Amino acid sequence: xxxxxxxxxxxxxxxxxxxxxxxxxxxxxxxxxxxxxxxxxxxxxxxxxxxxxxxxxxxxxxxxxxxxxxxxxxxxxxxxxxxxxxxxxxxxxxxxxxxxxxxxxxxxxxxxxxxxxxxxxxxxxxxxxxxxxxxxxxxxxxxxxxxxxxxxxxxxxxxxxxxxxxxxxxxxxxxxxxxxxxxxxxxxxxxxxxxxxxxxxxxxxxxxxxxxxxxxxxxxxxxxxxxxxxxxxxxxxxxxxxxxxxxxxxxxxxxxxxxxxx
Amino acid sequence: xxxxxxxxxxxxxxxxxxxxxxxxxxxxxxxxxxxxxxxxxxxxxxxxxxxxxxxxxxxxxxxxxxxxxxxxxxxxxxxxxxxxxxxxxxxxxxxxxxxxxxxxxxxxxxxxxxxxxxxxxxxxxxxxxxxxxxxxxxxxxxxxxxxxxxxxxxxxxxxxxxxxxxxxxxxxxxxxxxxxxxxxxxxxxxxxxxxxxxxxxxxxxxxxxxxxxxxxxxxxxxxxxxxxxxxxxxxxxxxxxxxxxxxxxxxxxxxxxxxxxxxxxxxxxxxxxxxxxxxxxxxxxxxxxxxxxxx
Numbered sequence: 064x065x066x067x068x069x070x071x072x073x074x075x076x077x078x079x080x081x082x083x084x085x086x087x088x089x090x091x092x093x094x095x096x097x098x099x100x101x102x103x104x105x106x107x108x109x110x111x112x113x114x115x116x117x118x119x120x121x122x123x124x125x126x127x128x129x130x131x132x133x134x135x136x137x138x139x140x141x142x143x144x145x146x147x148x149x150x151x152x153x154x155x156x157x158x159x160x161x162x163x164x165x166x167x168x169x170x171x172x173x174x175x176x177x178x179x180x181x182x183x184x185x186x187x188x189x190x191x192x193x194x195x196x197x198x199x200x201x202x203x204x205x206x207x208x209x210x211x212x213x214x215x216x217x218x219x220x221x222x223x224x225x226x227x228x229x230x231x232x233x234x235x236x237x238x239x240x241x242x243x244x245x246x247x248x249x250x251x252x253x254x255x256x257x258x259x260x261x262x263x264x265x266x267x268x269x270x271x272x273x274x275x276x277x278x279x280x281x282x283x284x285x286x287x288x289x290x291x292x293x294x295x296x297x298x299x300x301x302x303x304x305x306x307x308x309x310x311x312x313x314x315x316x317x318x319x320x321x322x323x324x325x
Numbered sequence: 326x327x328x329x330x331x332x333x334x335x336x337x338x339x340x341x342x343x344x345x346x347x348x349x350x351x352x353x354x355x356x357x358x359x360x361x362x363x364x365x366x367x368x369x370x371x372x373x374x375x376x377x378x379x380x381x382x383x384x385x386x387x388x389x390x391x392x393x394x395x396x397x398x399x400x401x402x403x404x405x406x407x408x409x410x411x412x413x414x415x416x417x418x419x420x421x422x423x424x425x426x427x428x429x430x431x432x433x434x435x436x437x438x439x440x441x442x443x444x445x446x447x448x449x450x451x452x453x454x455x456x457x458x459x460x461x462x463x464x465x466x467x468x469x470x471x472x473x474x475x476x477x478x479x480x481x482x483x484x485x486x487x488x489x490x491x492x493x494x495x496x497x498x499x500x501x502x503x504x505x506x507x508x509x510x511x512x513x514x515x516x517x518x519x520x521x522x523x524x525x526x527x528x529x530x531x532x533x534x535x536x537x538x539x540x541x542x543x544x545x546x547x548x549x550x551x552x553x554x555x556x557x558x559x560x561x562x563x564x565x566x567x568x569x570x571x572x573x574x575x576x577x578x579x580x581x582x583x584x585x586x587x588x589x590x591x592x593x594x595x596x597x598x599x600x601x602x603x604x605x606x607x608x609x610x611x612x613x614x615x616x617x618x619x620x
Contacts, residue, residue, distance in 0.1 A: 117510060124434060151512030161503040164526060164618045173521065174511040213618075224507070231511060 068095040075130040087295040100276035103286030108296030117153040118146035154233035160220035162212030198226035218249025377592030394586035401558040402575035412478030425493025449487035457551025472553040475565040485538040492534025496527035529616035540605040546573040
């Protein structure tokens with residue numbers, strides 16, 4: 064496709080819940096400092112795919128996977144690799160804002176503490192400020208860092224969650240429909256923020272909103288059920304977003320994007 | 326056509342008023358149900374206060390029980406209750422909260438765990454006298470602890486353990502999955518998630534459960550009578566291995582005496598016991614409203 068550095072790559076990835084094959088034979092790449100959108104109709108396995116990248120799927124007791132996910136060339140499902148290490152490097156922002164019921168400051172500081180921060184209070188203050196600035200939230204909260212994260216508005220809470228994720232400086236940030244619970248203005252703020260964040264991070268976003276995918280992403284993976292009457296999803300087409308939205312190769316992608324299907 | 330519509334409307338109207346009437350009838354029945362409950366409670370309280378108020382004095386706190394009503398007090402019973410509560414708490418809280426945390430956070434989801442869970446829930450419904458019999462057989466006789474505070478506290482701890490375990494589990498379960506996921510996604514270990522989030526956010530509800538369990542222990546009489554705490558105690562208990570009596574038993578004692586003066590004393594004792602219980606429950610409610618996190 065081009066010479067961009069591949070950060071994440073799935074190889075023949077299958078994910079099961081019990082006997083149910085949720086996603087089947089997924090092959091695609093995520094490029095460094097790019098925003099990759101995963102789009103597709105409900106129930107085709109977008110979130111399952113996203114949650115495979117930081118091994119959050121394992122929290123579902125019946126979940127298991129086959130195939131490989133390479134992170135900078137290393138298989139994150141290798142038995143020698145601890146999911147905790149994976150999640151340290153591949154952060155996540157959830158659909159519904161979920162700040163901790165702690166102060167705004169603690170929301171950021173906690174991730175640093177558990178990941179071995181051993182510095183002074185002023186160094187911590189700097190890191191918290193950096194993270195909040197990085198999430199375009201600093202000006203709104205700098206005077207109330209000791210207030211509960213739950214006291215913020217929905218959009219602010221989601222940016223706090225982004226700040227929390229970037230505070231520990233992951234390489235990749237996974238976003239599971241990060242704006243779907245927000246109003247249009249808060250959504251635009253999150254989208255602007257994503258464009259800024261891609262300077263330093265690689266972003267994978269799941270979205271239902273095709274306009275959003277078209278607006279923010281560089282690459283798009285189109286997911287769909289594998290066939291009529293099938294319940295397993297797969298990536299049917301992966302390309303630059305501009306290609307997917309203007310001249311898709313797959314008829315199903317075209318139908319979905321133009322609103323004829325899904 | 327127009328008559329048909331009209332007819333249909335009439336049926337509709339009649340139906341609606343009938344449906345509303347049913348609701349009204351149910352409301353009235355429910356109202357009388359609550360009225361009856363409150364009336365019973367009020368009668369009880371008024372009766373106790375009429376009998377007990379003349380006997381309510383500081384002497385109750387300073388005097389030991391006596392066969393002369395005007396010299397009798399609750400000193401040893403109050404101290405016994407306090408000792409019993411502290412010892413029961415010291416035994417039941419770490420075990421109960423620990424078991425609840427284990428079952429909710431660490432136990433594998435298998436048949437053995439489910440079997441234990443069901444039986445813990447069942448234990449909460451076992452009549453308290455059964456615990457008394459167990460305490461008598463195991464602690465008083467088998468372990469040779471005698472009719473001491475520690476034997477009583479161990480029995481009471483068994484009695485309240487299921488309550489503490491169940492409330493701990495419910496408190497932990499009330500912490501949303503989304504919070505755990507948020508913490509795990511930052512690269513936290515399971516223990517870090519439990520320590521810094523789940524246990525912190527569930528602590529107020531766990532504490533509320535503990536207070537309610539303790540107020541149950543204070544009011545409980547049957548198991549202590551069974552293990553033999555029904556004795557005349559005219560000294561201050563000095564330690565866990567002293568024999569003892571508690572408030573409800575002293576009240577029971579006085580009621581069983583024929584002289585009516587002792588019945589007044591018993592009523593005064595009930596007022597004190599009620600005051601203790603109500604303040605503990607009030608504390609639990611206050612804690613719940615103040616500290617509980619609304620998600």
